[in-house]
Amino acid sequence: MSKVIQGKIFVVDDNIDTDQIIPAEYLTLVPSKLDEYEKLGSYALIGLPDRYGKFVTPGQAKTEYPIIVAGENFGCGSSREHAPIALGASGVKAVVAQSYARIFFRNCAATGELYPWESVERLCDEFQTGQEVTIDFDQNQITNHSLNKVYVLKSLGEVRPVIDAGGIFAYARQTGMISR
Amino acid sequence: MGMTLTEKILAKAAGRSVVEPGENIWVNVDVLMTHDVCGPGTIGVFKREFGADAKVWDSEKIVLIPDHYIFTADERANRNVDILRDFAQEQSIKYFYDITDRANFKANPDYKGVCHIALAQEGHTRPGEVLFGTDSHTCNAGAFGQFATGIGNTDAGFIMGTGKLLIKVPATMRFVLNGEMPDYLLAKDLILQIIGDISVAGATYRTMEFAGEAVQRMTMEERMTLCNMAIEAGGKNGTIAPDETTYEYVRARTDKPFESFYTDSDANFYSDRTYDVSQLEPVVAKPHSPDNRALARECRDVKIDRVYIGSCTGGKTTDFINAARILKGHQVKVPTYIVPATQKVYEDLFTYKHEGQTLSEIFLNSGCIEPAAPSCAACLGGPKDTFGRMNKPEVCVSTTNRNFPGRMGEKTAQIYLASPYTAAASALTGYVTDPREFLG
Known part of the structure; x- marks a missing residue:
């Protein structure tokens, strides 16, 4: 079964920490409550410096950028699961970064909110916010249609089926690791 | 192995x-x-x-x-x-x-x-x-x-x-x-x-x-x-x-009961x-990353608006004893926030004495803001009414552990991470300051 994700990208650089992804003042929102989950999405990346522009238009619940392109150490800082959840709730399907902070990567898999792809090259200097890309899951590559170029991604490996299933609990049930 | x-x-x-x-x-x-x-x-x-x-x-x-x-x-x-x-x-x-x-x-x-x-x-x-x-x-x-x-x-x-x-x-x-x-x-x-x-x-x-x-x-x-x-x-x-x-x-x-483990010599x-610690000098992490290190004495021209002493990293009893050691007998030049990590630390501020005065007396005599209720407080910003939260684009020397944009509230605020010694010394001058200026 071939799988692709297509859409506009939002580009950030290195060490985007969890306070920039979802500032602490919004952590009173509890992700397991549906209305508060949606609200978290509307605040995704609101802590970024202003030079990046708006990731979610104020007043909107969702972003127009389903894919984030980043540099090194994306998601560093706190263990707050609100971070991948805010991105997922805003409509992000994948992040393509050079590297990730450990807990953020783990929380992506645990929640199944989004795919944390790793790029081989540094894409955040070459790509620009608003460009159209396609991520091909079987070829492990990302195509930038504006630049008309194809770039290799590292395989998601064992993380992909977990996120495909919708997180660790769903995966564990699907594969018979836990009952019910 | x-x-x-x-x-x-x-x-x-x-x-x-x-x-x-x-x-x-x-x-x-x-x-x-x-x-x-x-x-x-x-x-x-x-x-x-x-x-x-x-x-x-x-x-x-x-x-x-x-x-x-x-x-x-x-x-x-x-x-x-x-x-x-x-x-x-x-x-x-x-x-x-x-x-x-x-x-x-x-x-x-x-x-x-x-x-x-x-x-x-x-x-x-x-x-x-x-x-x-x-x-x-x-x-x-x-x-x-x-x-x-x-x-x-x-x-x-x-x-x-x-x-x-x-x-x-x-x-x-x-x-x-x-x-x-x-x-x-x-x-x-x-x-x-x-x-x-x-x-x-x-x-x-x-x-x-x-x-x-x-x-x-x-x-x-x-x-x-x-x-x-x-x-x-x-x-x-x-x-x-x-x-x-x-x-x-x-x-x-x-x-x-518990069991102790030790690293083997052939691990x-x-x-x-x-590191030879005797060769090191007081340092700070400049905005906006904990690895943006500089010597405290190299930042002497950085004017600051406040000092924050608190959090899990820098709000323990020892941290306040160290801050008091620098502050005693001097006056702070910027608002200085004292946020004990726990209720026990808070009690220590009123019972532990340094050269005849309680830590709390030393802080109040030197012009610090009265010790706050114990909590994470402004270390991570939090709701707008959080004690000590940075609500303006100001500069803070803090004993906390993170200084990413917006960590303590306002996202253009600048946070210099430092030891309790350096934070206290900075409070006394209004600039990022090497504590050796106050340690005989």
Whole structure:
């Protein structure tokens, strides 16, 4: 079964920490409550410096950028699961970064909110916010249609089926690791 | 081939004799800690996945510590503490450090304050154990020779139901800190030095083990400062081998038996660095990253608007004793916030004496703002009415652990991370200041 994700990208650089992804003042929102989950999405990346522009238009619940392109150490800082959840709730399907902070990567898999792809090259200097890309899951590559170029991604490996299933609990049930 | 202390703890928790870095193993959990920010979400995951009537795996191994957003009028923040309370009652959770009277924290004897320090002070940190917490600074407890790391709500919900977690065994980076600590250096200087050397991603997925004679001579509170900031280098956990200092602290707080593990002399390290601490100088981390290191004396022209002394990293009793040592007999030039980590630390401010005066007297006489109620407070911004929160684009010297944009509130505010000595010295001049200017 071939799988692709297509859409506009939002580009950030290195060490985007969890306070920039979802500032602490919004952590009173509890992700397991549906209305508060949606609200978290509307605040995704609101802590970024202003030079990046708006990731979610104020007043909107969702972003127009389903894919984030980043540099090194994306998601560093706190263990707050609100971070991948805010991105997922805003409509992000994948992040393509050079590297990730450990807990953020783990929380992506645990929640199944989004795919944390790793790029081989540094894409955040070459790509620009608003460009159209396609991520091909079987070829492990990302195509930038504006630049008309194809770039290799590292395989998601064992993380992909977990996120495909919708997180660790769903995966564990699907594969018979836990009952019910 | 020998094993590191972290590998031995994880092997025991997995019921195996040997584990190797990179292996994925299931470990049995000794303690799961959660707080008011991530507890409600963890409980939500637990109920969704295990059922509305499900029981936690062990009501004596879960520790609930409200500490983040307590003294606020924010209704959702208050509701989140109520969710913890309801759950603690429903599940008969043995260790829940509740607060019901927010107007007067002293009227709540059970209330502790910042979770990582409360865990240690209440005897929940013990050598050889596996501790998970829904907070990245859970690595603080590695100071006690245990495995401790931060996790998200979903993993915590899984542990609540099963008492287990699947984790990858981290490789160990060893940092040997030798030499005599100069009078003007603190553990905070050492960890900022190390993070500056290896970067905020320098220990990603790995253990940072601190060893050497300078570490052996440290108090438990200084050791906690080292391990607390392992996450600021991306580390999975920080560790220090237990010794008499550890045993004395732990045995004074719990009767629970524990087992000590030590790194073998032929253990494998991912990297092995040695420092001579006598050669180091007071440092700060400049905005906006904990690895943006500079010598404090090189930042003497940076004018500041406030000083903040608090948090799990920099709000322990020792941190305030150190700040008082600099402040005594002088006047601060900028608003200086004193935020004790826990109720116990708060009490110490009024009982511990330095040269004949209590710490609180020293702070008030030097013009600091009256010590605040113990909590995480402005370390991570929080609701708009949080004590000490940066609401303007100002410059702050802080003993906390992070200075990413917006960490303490306003996203253009600038935070210089520093030791309690450097923070206090900076308060006295209104500029980032090397504490040697005030230490004879």
